[in-house]
Amino acid sequence: EPQNYDVVVVGSGGAGLAAAIQACDEGAKVLIVEKMSTIGGNTIKASVGMNAAETRYQRLKGIEDSKELFYQETLKGGQFKNNTVLLKEFIERAPQAVEWLAAHNIELSDITITGGMSIDRTHRPADRSAVGGFLISGLVKNLNKRNIDVILDTSVTEIRYAGGAVQGVNLLNDENEVLVVNAKSVIVATGGFSANRDMVVKYRPELDGFVTTNHKGATGSGIAILQNIGAGTVDMGEIQIHPTVEQTTSYLISEAIRGGGAILVSQAGKRFFNEMETRDKVSANIIALPEKFAYVVFDEQVRLNNKAADEYIAKGFVISASSPRELAAKLEMNSDAFLASLESYNVAVDKQDDAEFGRRTALRHPINQGPFYAIRIAPGVHHTMGGVTINTDTCVLDAQLQVLGGAFAAGEVVGGIHGGNRIGGNAVADIIIFGILAGQNAAKFAMR
Ligand code: ADP
Structure with a gap:
């Protein structure tokens, strides 16, 4: 019936x-x-x-x-x-x-x-x-x-x-x-x-092995259903990898953390790119690092600006420390390099001019109020x-x-x-x- x-x-x-x-x-x-x-x-x-x-x-x-x-x-x-x-x-x-x-x-x-x-x-x-x-x-x-x-x-x-x-x-x-x-x-x-690995890899073979941030229902079935009645498609190979994904859980670390003033730091303790560039470019620059991962680094002021930060802490993603030196030690990072990176970022914030990486937005405040936090991230398949x-x-x-x-x-x-x-x-x-x-x-x- x-x-x-x-x-x-x-x-x-x-x-x-x-x-x-x-x-x-x-x-x-x-x-x-x-x-x-x-x-x-x-x-x-x-x-x-x-x-x-x-x-x-x-x-x-x-x-x-x-x-x-x-x-x-x-x-x-x-x-x-x-x-x-x-x-x-x-x-x-x-x-x-x-x-x-x-x-x-x-x-x-x-x-x-x-x-x-x-x-x-x-x-x-x-x-x-x-x-x-x-x-x-x-x-x-x-x-x-x-x-x-x-x-x-x-x-x-x-x-x-x-x-x-x-x-x-x-x-x-x-x-x-x-x-x-x-x-x-x-x-x-x-x-x-x-979340449809075969379909992602069909269009973009180099994305094989990447985690995805998506729920498991994101399989693209609607595209096939519409194609069956004659629908056209466009841009099928345009697949976005999001730069900041916690890799053990595939959990996305919100762009709002960077938008609230966080930076990205490599294992060498250095900033390496304008964190407020578009996702494609930030992702490419993380993948270009020898270790292919990075850390989102922020302080207490950024945490207070974003409710998600507390969720990340609760989920156990966040390494925290009372000083930048202690944070570097916990990340097994060269602490002099890390301190120098923070210092030059903080100068850029004061001048509202990031001469080194050209970041022009979300230079909200110096990263100088403990506790200090870091989340290890790498890119993951995020949007088709x-x-x-x-x-x-x-x-x-x-x-x-x-x-x-x-x-x-x-x-x-x-x-x-x-x-x-x-x-x-x-x-x-x-x-x-x-x-x-x-x-x-x-x-x-x-x-x-
Ligand atoms: P959007 O952001 O475009 O609204 P979402 O991914 O949030 O898309 O939601 C799409 C929803 O459609 C998901 O809940 C997914 O499980 C559901 N879905 C996908 N394919 C089918 C299908 N063939 N029949 C019913 N529901 C479907």
Whole structure:
């Protein structure tokens, strides 16, 4: 007995939840299908925040920003490979998306910075905690207030598509039962494929052996499902390795630690690169070290600026010491070299001029207040910039750039927006901006 819906949302990460909420508010009957046994996808692990320029929260803090600058810096960070039409839509809609969240009682009122950006534009919770858990719990509260069906432990295996229009989806639950759902629109919000080693290595053989920061549901199934109905793909080989990943647990050390004033130090006790450069470049410079790892080094002031730091301490990632010399000893590092590195960094902060490495942002304060902390890190597979092709209405496009009727996609499953390297804070913006839009358009399409 098939069930009937207007809109089926595949995936319960940030993009899927925002889409479902918006589609419901447009009057559509909505079903969310999630293959894992919990809601939240990889979004729940998002650390740093949500980028947007010209927001109310920036104005409240006296931060002057412009959409044009955000656009230019994202394009440069993306190695000028971004789909500029989608990127413009993204930049334009970002402040509205921050307000959409606020209107849904999800306030991102504190602001920090990430690599490749020149201005504080990464919006995060007021208590400076990681954005992912906060976002998902806020979205789930909104879900609970609405009449939206959610089915867990169940995968969408196929979109039924005939005569140029979506007919529905087929599901497979964890008891191997096939369920048939009729729907006029489907929103694919299945995330990326960082946890699918074969797929990563297929496109980027040199990434074999790298850990991944992603949850195990990040397998890229949505890409294959959409390809089966004719969807095109773009940038599949553009895969981001995040520079600061704790290697024994694959746990991501947030860019907000560097954005709060931390530095990177090699085993030789030396800074080696501008810590606030984009992720691709910072990662490449860690891999270029003879030991292929480095330390995130910070002091008490940085810890107080970021709630995640306490989580890292609790998880046992952090080596702490009462003095820089003691920290160097614990890291089996040349302490004279380490002390000299700290000293010259602190001079750079005083002058607000890092002549040696050209760091221009997050020169927040000298690293001089104990305790002193270090976390050993190396890069890990983090984000897949490639994915299916969409237009600015989130309609999925085929290889000839024709719309597939009733098929929508949003979030990491989509390719093109981030080009060759995604900026920290742009994934959360992406999923909310295009999630809302997909919800709106899929509902309108279904009820037209
Ligand atoms: P985004 O950041 O784009 O919102 P996430 O990774 O946060 O993406 O969420 C994607 C969600 O989609 C994950 O929870 C994942 O388990 C789920 N998912 C992936 N493939 C399928 C599928 N075929 N059927 C149902 N859910 C899926």
